[in-house]
Amino acid sequence: MALIGRRLALTAQAVPGRRSRLSLPRLAGKTPALHLAVASVLALFVGAPLVVLILTSLRPGAALPFEDVGLTPSNYLTVFADPSTYRLLGATLVYAIGSTGLAVAIAGVMAFLVERTNMPLRNGIYSAMLASMALPPLVITFGWVLLLDQRIGLFNVWLRNLLGSRAQEGPLDIYSLWGMVFVTGLAIAPTFFLMLAGLLRRMDGALEEAGRTAGASALGAIRRVTLPLLTPGLGSVVVYGMLILIQAFEVPLALGVTAGFPVLSLRIYILTQPDMTVPRYGLAATFGMLALVIGILLMLGYYRIVRVATRFQVITGKGYRPRRFSLGRATYPALAGALAYLLLAIGLPLLILFWATLMPGDYQPPSLDVLPSLGLSSYARLFAYPKFLEAVVNTVIVVVLTSTTTVLLATLVAWLSVRSRTAFGKVLDVTAFSTAAIPGIVSTLAVMMIFVATPIYGTIWILVVGMLIGGLGFVTRLMSAAVTQISHELEEAARVSGARSLMVFRRVIFPLLLPALVNSWLWVASHHMRNFTVALMLASTRNVVIASLLWELWSRGSRGTQISTAAALAILMVAALLAVATVLRGYTERVEGRLA
Amino acid sequence: MTLGSKTGLNRRTFLRIVSTGAAALCLASCGGQATTAPSTGAAADKVPSFEEVLDAAKQEGTVEMWTDRPDIQALYQEAFNKRLSTNIKVTGFNLRAGEAATRLITEARGGKPTGDLLQPSYDIALDIERSKLFPDPYPWVEVFGKEFPAIKDSVEHIKVPIFKGRAPTMRDVLYHGVYRTDMIKPQELPKTFEALGEPQYKGKVAFDNRGTPLEYLVIVPGWNEQRIIDLARNIKANAPRFFPGSQQVRDAVVNGQAVLSAAGDVTEAKQQGQPVDNYYLDPTPVNTLLATVPKTAPHPNAARLFAVWVSLEGPRLLEEKKIEYRESLWQKDLVTTKALYANRPDAKVYYFETPEQVTTSNAVRDKLAGILTGTG
Numbered sequence: 001m002a003l004i005g006r007r008l009a010l011t012a013q014a015v016p017g018r019r020s021r022l023s024l025p026r027l028a029g030k031t032p033a034l035h036l037a038v039a040s041v042l043a044l045f046v047g048a049p050l051v052v053l054i055l056t057s058l059r060p061g062a063a064l065p066f067e068d069v070g071l072t073p074s075n076y077l078t079v080f081a082d083p084s085t086y087r088l089l090g091a092t093l094v095y096a097i098g099s100t101g102l103a104v105a106i107a108g109v110m111a112f113l114v115e116r117t118n119m120p121l122r123n124g125i126y127s128a129m130l131a132s133m134a135l136p137p138l139v140i141t142f143g144w145v146l147l148l149d150q151r152i153g154l155f156n157v158w159l160r161n162l163l164g165s166r167a168q169e170g171p172l173d174i175y176s177l178w179g180m181v182f183v184t185g186l187a188i189a190p191t192f193f194l195m196l197a198g199l200l201r202r203m204d205g206a207l208e209e210a211g212r213t214a215g216a217s218a219l220g221a222i223r224r225v226t227l228p229l230l231t232p233g234l235g236s237v238v239v240y241g242m243l244i245l246i247q248a249f250e251v252p253l254a255l256g257v258t259a260g261f262p263v264l265s266l267r268i269y270i271l272t273q274p275d276m277t278v279p280r281y282g283l284a285a286t287f288g289m290l291a292l293v294i295g296i297l298l299m300l301g302y303y304r305i306v307r308v309a310t311r312f313q314v315i316t317g318k319g320y321r322p323r324r325f326s327l328g329r330a331t332y333p334a335l336a337g338a339l340a341y342l343l344l345a346i347g348l349p350l351l352i353l354f355w356a357t358l359m360p361g362d363y364q365p366p367s368l369d370v371l372p373s374l375g376l377s378s379y380a381r382l383f384a385y386p387k388f389l390e391a392v393v394n395t396v397i398v399v400v401l402t403s404t405t406t407v408l409l410a411t412l413v414a415w416l417s418v419r420s421r422t423a424f425g426k427v428l429d430v431t432a433f434s435t436a437a438i439p440g441i442v443s444t445l446a447v448m449m450i451f452v453a454t455p456i457y458g459t460i461w462i463l464v465v466g467m468l469i470g471g472l473g474f475v476t477r478l479m480s481a482a483v484t485q486i487s488h489e490l491e492e493a494a495r496v497s498g499a500r501s502l503m504v505f506r507r508v509i510f511p512l513l514l515p516a517l518v519n520s521w522l523w524v525a526s527h528h529m530r531n532f533t534v535a536l537m538l539a540s541t542r543n544v545v546i547a548s549l550l551w552e553l554w555s556r557g558s559r560g561t562q563i564s565t566a567a568a569l570a571i572l573m574v575a576a577l578l579a580v581a582t583v584l585r586g587y588t589e590r591v592e593g594r595l596a
Numbered sequence: 597m598t599l600g601s602k603t604g605l606n607r608r609t610f611l612r613i614v615s616t617g618a619a620a621l622c623l624a625s626c627g628g629q630a631t632t633a634p635s636t637g638a639a640a641d642k643v644p645s646f647e648e649v650l651d652a653a654k655q656e657g658t659v660e661m662w663t664d665r666p667d668i669q670a671l672y673q674e675a676f677n678k679r680l681s682t683n684i685k686v687t688g689f690n691l692r693a694g695e696a697a698t699r700l701i702t703e704a705r706g707g708k709p710t711g712d713l714l715q716p717s718y719d720i721a722l723d724i725e726r727s728k729l730f731p732d733p734y735p736w737v738e739v740f741g742k743e744f745p746a747i748k749d750s751v752e753h754i755k756v757p758i759f760k761g762r763a764p765t766m767r768d769v770l771y772h773g774v775y776r777t778d779m780i781k782p783q784e785l786p787k788t789f790e791a792l793g794e795p796q797y798k799g800k801v802a803f804d805n806r807g808t809p810l811e812y813l814v815i816v817p818g819w820n821e822q823r824i825i826d827l828a829r830n831i832k833a834n835a836p837r838f839f840p841g842s843q844q845v846r847d848a849v850v851n852g853q854a855v856l857s858a859a860g861d862v863t864e865a866k867q868q869g870q871p872v873d874n875y876y877l878d879p880t881p882v883n884t885l886l887a888t889v890p891k892t893a894p895h896p897n898a899a900r901l902f903a904v905w906v907s908l909e910g911p912r913l914l915e916e917k918k919i920e921y922r923e924s925l926w927q928k929d930l931v932t933t934k935a936l937y938a939n940r941p942d943a944k945v946y947y948f949e950t951p952e953q954v955t956t957s958n959a960v961r962d963k964l965a966g967i968l969t970g971t972g
Contacts, residue, residue, distance in 0.1 A: 064698065066705060084966065145853075152852045169799075175837070257805040257840045257969055270806070270840070270965070279694045361868035363851060386670055445702070452706025537695065540710060541660065541687040552666060552690045 035424060038412050042431050044450075045469050049438050052446035053292070056285035064281060066449065075286040089290075092246055092264040095180060095256075100241035102185030104234070106345075107192035110338060112222075114193075115200040117325045119334050123585055125342065126197070129190045130519075130585075131578035132346040133526035135353075136550065137187050137250035139570050143349030144183050145254070148174035152365055154352075175258040184251045186345040188244075192237050194523050195478055198516040199233035199485065200226075208325075218325065232484055236477045239302040243295045243436050244474070264291065281442070288442055292434060299433055303426070350574065356567035363563055378564035382572075385565065387544045394460050395529060395546040402467040403524040406475050407517055409468070414479035419488070429476065436473025440533040443469045448538060458540035466534035471524040478523070482516035511591050518584045526577050546573065643735045646743050652897035654682055659895055659902045661688035661713040662696040668919060675913050676905050684898050688713075693720045693885075700890055701727045709892035712899035715766040715885040718756055718954045725758070729890045733761040740904045746927070750907045753926040755949045759886060764907040766887040768925045770880060770936070770945070771809035774849045775856035778871040785856065785875050789813065792858060793830030802845045802854035803836040807964025809859055811957045812881035815946045819879075821960050828964050838969050867918050876940045882925065882947050 211221035249269035417429035553566035673686035846860025
């Protein structure tokens with residue numbers, strides 16, 4: 001491998017500046033056919049939901065897109081004539097910017113510490129960050145409500161006692177804008193961490209060292225070398241963050257209503273999920289179109305940032321080798337900071353969740369009075385719950401298939417769009433990314449309509465199809481950022497050295513993309529483990545999965561013992577993802593070790 | 597982009613790919629024509645006997661029920677089969693009534709119906725009716741009256757004329773409140789909805805962000821849209837804590853986040869020793885749910901048999917097992933029905949009686965959500 005590396009470096013130097021198009025999956029000159037194949041898949045899985053979204057927005061009232069009730073712009077008139085729409089957009093912007101800012105700051109520092117420094121416990125922290133993504137945001141928010149509710153929140157009770165206050169409420173209130181931003185920022189930071197970790201991991205330390213040699217301090221090198229090189233990645237993170245926060249409804253649902261701070265996503269959710277009435281799909285789709293337009297504008301901004309992608313290629317043939325900063329005296333303060341974040345973001349909600357699993361009935365706050373009644377009966381109830389084992393088996397199948405297919409498709413789209421750099425490639429990229437702007441309920445409805453008459457309807461395969469759309473937008477961004485960083489010099493050099501396409505892929509490209517592939521896979525897996533929308537809308541008696549079970553226990557039937565059983569299920573989900581993340585992280589390290 | 601030898605793709609292949617994509621898009625956008633559902637015997641000339649329905653149900657062997665309480669299906673299945681000496685499998689999963697209706701309509705359009713039994717409220721039933729999937733009139737009393745004499749009361753409990761004789765009652769959604777017994781005394785509780793706007797309840801009430809159940813007051817004589825909106829504004833001025841949904845409102849009181857609410861049921865929590873209880877507000881509006889066997893039901897006989905049983909004996913079973921459920925007010929001997937009248941001997945209970953009331957109630961709900969929390 002070292003020999004090949006040297007050859008690569010020499011060859012790359014020998015052919016400076018030569019640009020190649022789509023050299024890896026050249027596939028015997030059939031790359032346009034590959035374009036068309038990917039385009040066809042996207043047309044089916046992305047185009048159809050888009051058509052459904054547009055049609056639904058043009059149908060009146062509660063009509064479904066296929067109902068023959070005529071087309072009307074009435075939903076658009078209603079939305080744009082209503083002053084509350086603009087308040088909603090303003091609130092959404094404040095919420096999205098605040099949450100994205102907090103999450104980027106946390107994720108950036110954590111990713112740098114884990115990927116670019118010699119901080120101890122890096123792998124454990126990495127796995128913990130990933131495992132936390134298995135926790136549904138609703139569950140995390142519930143944990144924070146129990147910690148920071150004005151009246152019953154543990155922190156507030158302790159603070160009141162500490163301050164000798166006789167007040168019944170406060171001083172902190174999770175039901176507020178800052179509460180929403182705080183919980184969302186903490187909850188979304190692991191996703192951003194994944195995106196940034198992959199980028200930092202692949203960054204060539206020689207560039208920073210050059211900066212240091214030229215007289216820059218460590219911080220100066222980070223500011224003037226590392227951060228500018230991360231521009232496309234950070235652009236991706238911010239664009240994607242804003243986009244998903246326009247749609248993410250869990251935290252706004254749990255906190256925004258009580259806080260009196262409704263946002264766009266909450267409006268869409270409430271329109272599509274009423275308790276006792278018919279969903280208002282027309283209005284929801286119109287708001288979805290609004291989100292889509294905002295998303296496309298964000299995408300255009302992103303393309304402007306990365307229009308000269310080669311500027312950001314840091315993995316070249318010239319002796320690429322990631323290096324780690326030595327933290328020196330800052331080692332243990334940095335470790336303490338990272339652990340403090342984990343405690344705050346994951347530890348405390350998990351602890352409170354674990355406490356909930358010990359309840360014999362409805363949740364009660366931690367106190368000495370409750371101790372005698374605690375037990376592990378919730379776990380026994382969970383294992384005895386009808387369909388639990390079937391749900392576990394189905395979930396494993398669905399999650400593995402969905403994650404693998406999504407990552408494969410997204411990688412192809414990313415490769416074609418970044419390397420071909422044609423308008424068609426960009427269209428593929430925008431199309432794949434636009435899935436992030438389609439409300440989950442609408443895309444699931446589209447899948448239901450397309451496949452209802454096929455044999456896969458009602459099976460676990462329909463869930464795979466439904467979930468494929470859900471993760472494509474994010475993973476395309478993640479893989480685009482990764483592909484952007486790899487210079488084509490490497491493939492060309494390998495080819496000049498006599499390697500065939502498959503060997504170039506296996507020995508050069510795959511190891512370099514591996515961190516991003518693993519991160520993407522884990523992200524999709526963790527999110528689909530808890531994807532309620534698809535699991536419920538496409539549910540049948542034959543395709544029960546853990547997500548539908550969790551929703552059944554947690555959100556719609558939080559009576560008595562069900563909440564502790566749901567908490568037990570959430571704890572087991574986190575444990576399972578922690579194990580998978582640790583194994584995959586170990587594998588990535590080994591492959592990268594061989595590459596180095 | 598041109599197609600030629602450089603692409604490695606011939607025109608025929610290209611057209612095949614494009615036509616496949618176009619067909620998929622067309623299918624997505626147009627859907628299939630609505631499948632005409634087979635008549636499930638509703639308009640049959642001959643009234644079937646109970647034994648014939650029972651035999652047919654045994655043959656069908658399954659009922660798929662879409663409800664928000666799939667956790668009690670196993671309990672239902674055991675008791676139902678024991679009662680009728682059958683071996684019918686009761687399956688299903690968790691779908692809200694609105695989602696269930698959407699799914700029913702979509703599946704019918706795709707020609708692949710799977711749902712046998714739904715429990716829509718009147719407004720969702722109207723939507724199912726518009727899609728021509730609500731069942732035709734059926735001789736419920738003639739078929740099941742001998743085995744289940746109370747079926748007559750259950751069917752007659754449906755007050756809205758267009759639904760009469762087409763479905764039995766699944767249950768009543770009666771909007772009472774819940775409160776923390778350690779934070780407020782029973783005599784200090786509000787007695788009317790209007791009292792929720794009084795100063796002594798400031799900051800203490802958990803309330804549904806959509807205003808439920810205020811929209812149901814349209815069925816009470818003397819109440820109209822303006823009076824309900826004025827009440828909502830008064831309640832909002834009293835700084836309630838809004839939560840998204842009646843379940844969350846109920847949980848907020850059980851967790852101690854609020855002192856009382858205007859919705860929820862804490863029968864189970866009370867039995868577990870939690871300091872909570874139900875209380876009643878006047879007037880008491882009721883939203884009735886219909887045990888609906890759609891025209892497309894794959895197992896119509898098993899579904900009707902189960903619908904009758906669950907309508908009449910289901911509530912009693914849940915009461916015996918101490919499981920929270922909504923009341924069935926036409927069954928006067930149920931503990932919960934007795935509790936209502938014992939708690940409030942003068943309780944005034946009102947039901948929907950016309951489709952117009954249903955439509956008005958929906959319109960008011962939209963306005964309430966906007967007024968209260970801007971989420972309408």
